Amino acid sequence: MLLVENLRKSYRVPGGGRLPILDVPRLAVDRAEQLVIRGQSGCGKTTLLNTIAGMTTADEGQIRIGDVDIARLPEAARDRFRARHIGYVFQTFNLLPGFTAIENVMLGMTFTGSRCDRVRAEDLLERVGLGHRLRHKPSALSVGEQQRVAVARALVNKPVLLLADEPTANIDPGHQQQIIDLLRSVCETERVAMLLVTHSPEVSSQFDRVEQLEAVNRVASKALHEAANESSRTAQEQWP
Numbered sequence: 296m297l298l299v300e301n302l303r304k305s306y307r308v309p310g311g312g313r314l315p316i317l318d319v320p321r322l323a324v325d326r327a328e329q330l331v332i333r334g335q336s337g338c339g340k341t342t343l344l345n346t347i348a349g350m351t352t353a354d355e356g357q358i359r360i361g362d363v364d365i366a367r368l369p370e371a372a373r374d375r376f377r378a379r380h381i382g383y384v385f386q387t388f389n390l391l392p393g394f395t396a397i398e399n400v401m402l403g404m405t406f407t408g409s410r411c412d413r414v415r416a417e418d419l420l421e422r423v424g425l426g427h428r429l430r431h432k433p434s435a436l437s438v439g440e441q442q443r444v445a446v447a448r449a450l451v452n453k454p455v456l457l458l459a460d461e462p463t464a465n466i467d468p469g470h471q472q473q474i475i476d477l478l479r480s481v482c483e484t485e486r487v488a489m490l491l492v493t494h495s496p497e498v499s500s501q502f503d504r505v506e507q508l509e510a511v512n513r514v515a516s517k518a519l520h521e522a523a524n525e526s527s528r529t530a531q532e533q534w535p
């Protein structure tokens with residue numbers, strides 16, 4: 296379902312040159328498979344998810360989701376493809392504060408160009424245990440409830456792939472398991488593949504498949520970071 300091959304990604308650094316972040320020879324994920332991506336802070340886990348989602352572009356390599364290589368699509372087509380086929384749950388939920396729970400979920404549908412399906416949005420909010428909170432705005436919801444709305448929003452377009460970037464990082468320990476259980480059960484029943492980034496050993500121990508992402512070329516990265524810092528120091532010193 297997802298096939299990443301020979302993926303390389305770097306960022307431009309202020310002092311010139313590029314900072315290599317990702318070098319992933321192969322990552323294959325089956326339909327409805329659930330796996331955890333682990334790795335030390337800064338090794339590129341978020342960058343990997345963002346690249347798979349087409350929110351940032353790869354330097355080289357392919358990212359096939361079904362028959363489509365998202366890395367080769369032009370930006371507008373990538374955005375449309377993401378809206379239709381990929382769900383994303385962020386650490387910080389990213390709900391719109393002026394909209395109710397149901398509106399936040401339905402907003403996820405507006406980018407696909409298809410008709411907004413209120414019944415589907417209500418059904419998902421029901422399934423995440425928020426059927427009685429449809430008209431509450433994020434400020435009137437607990438942190439765990441906000442993340443449950445974000446889960447419903449990520450799944451509303453029936454994606455084939457759900458990307459979850461440390462979805463429990465801002466949730467109190469008592470409710471973290473609830474979010475993980477929710478993600479897993481909805482993905483299972485809807486046959487959605489899930490890539491979950493987590494630092495938590497308790498969470499990763501629950502998954503059959505855990506992939507370790509290694510930091511790329513750390514010596515070169517360190518040298519480039521230092522060059523970038525040196526360049527920004529020099530720029531600051533030259534500022535009148």
Ligand SMILES: Nc1ncnc2c1ncn2[C@@H]1O[C@H](COP(=O)(O)OP(=O)(O)OP(=O)(O)O)[C@@H](O)[C@H]1O
Nearest residue numbers: 306307314316334335336337338339340341342343
């Ligand atoms: N837009 C950007 N421009 C330049 N460098 C970036 C950019 N975004 C991220 N980086 C750098 O890329 C590296 C990987 O960042 P990323 O957020 O993917 O790591 P991570 O593994 O998710 O880290 P963490 O576990 O701490 O969240 C970091 O060194 C970061 O500073």
